[in-house]
Amino acid sequence: MNLIGFSTGAVAFGDFKRALALLANMPVNSVELSALRLPELNPLIEDLDNLDLRQFRYVSFHAPSRFTSEQEPGIVAALQRVAERGWPIILHPDAIIDRDCWKPLARSICFENMDKRKPIGRTCHDLEQLFDRFPDARLCLDVGHAHQVDRTMTEARLMAQQFHDRIMQIHVSEVNTRSEHVHISAALEFAFAKIVDLLPDNAPLIIESVVPETQLSKEFERARRMFTDNSRWALATD
């Protein structure tokens, strides 16, 4: 695991420029440009050519998570400009209204497994059905979501086993019972230790924890340690 970075939405809410400026001072080589909220989409797309992304070896783009059927075609059209760059497009499966509309992006779509609030995309079985409909799509394995849905990490192990070859990137943060992305604690480290052996070595790690700017470096270290040193939880069995 040598690709690691942050989601711009976690680093600076609604301000990708500020997020990139903060990341410029950190030893990160990956980034997810976030347009999770619809109003963030067009400003980010319009600015893509102006962003200095030279420090990053891996870039992905998070699509909006909520929109209407009227807005859907426009969003897909805008995301074409992302797909043309070869960047994976992270998408919440429950956001899709018209499946056919997304066909032009089929090879760029990277579905994220969902938290417990969402009606679909939470379990291995849910994802199976999804990939039946989108056979070229890949997976963004959100470890925090998987841990929130199933504290035993059984579902996460099943996902990692069954969709190993589809895993494009990994989201890391702790997700509390209110579905907020918060800092990594021992609970997530412990959970992560149960699946780390099943994860592709080259899958980039994208940190989504919402922490104060002063704690970004510490959060980066915690996330890095989860992959590189699991000795703390080496005997972690239930």
Added chain:
Amino acid sequence: MAAAASHAIDALSTKLGKRWESIDASIERAVAEQAKIASILYATALVPSDVSFVVFGSLARREWTIGSDVDWSLMIDGQADPGHLRIAQTISSHLMEAKLQSPGPTQTFGSLAFSHDIIHQIGGDADTNRNTTQRILLLLESWPIGNADAYDRVVKAVLNRYLDNDISFLSHSGQQYKVPRFLLNDIVRYWRTMCVDYANKFRERRGEKWAIRNAKLRLSRKLIFAAGLLTCFSCYLKPPMGDANLFDLPNHIEPLLAHIRTYVRMTPLEILADAAFAFAKPETAALLFDSYDRFLAMINDGEKRKQLSDMKAKEAQSSPLFREVRDISANFQKGLTHLFFDDHPKLTELTREYGVF
């Protein structure tokens, strides 16, 4: 006055023109210990977001003395997670490495506390001794270190249970809160349970550590009971909404709940100081705090503490040290009696009305 001393104790100290050096010092030490634990928890990031690390006992009361234990619990208000036990064990190891003692043999603390049991099991067969202890001590002598979200949610929910299930804590006129009797009864029950358990422990443990247990029962345990009574009485004596018509409020529980929560965030000594400032004669207040200061000085003396820990019941009769314990506790009791029964007519009225029957 020590830098860390509380506002209530500080105010009483100024009013009486007295200083209680052992009380001040124990507060200073407790604050330092709490900071030490906070830095361990921060550095290790061991506590998940739906969990609070909560201390009880002398550390929560800010009465830290030589030989004090760190009584702690992980308050879990979220999904059950098989990893929680492992996390508790890891925290325990870190605390031991930092030379902070491990929990006592009853295992009420130093482990896991689940919000559902604490909130839902009030009374009835499922309300075990351990559950009652965790719940009442949560209200009377607990302190969260680090993220307090789970702790605050549980405290609020427990208080809501007591108030929501108490149908008559508003006066007939709607002008005033009465004493929340459900909460009061549970606090009284806990105090009586402690006294009965004291006798049971004496039998089970063949008198081991009898004298130190006896001293604690006479002073620190009695203090938290007094603080619990004063918390309940404060709902009437220091009404949170003044002259407002409480029946007109959209949620008439809310101001009272907020009021009691401010007491939960005070230590028992602070609550006693607050009441002594308002309702006690100066000589009563002095009697209470002078005696408690002597008690803390005594148990912070390593030699005396060891003597008390090793002393059997039959040895106590002839021990000068235990005579000192008796003298201190008799003064403390005398102070409490004056405060609750003699010094202020309203407090006397409440004690007569609610204190026994």
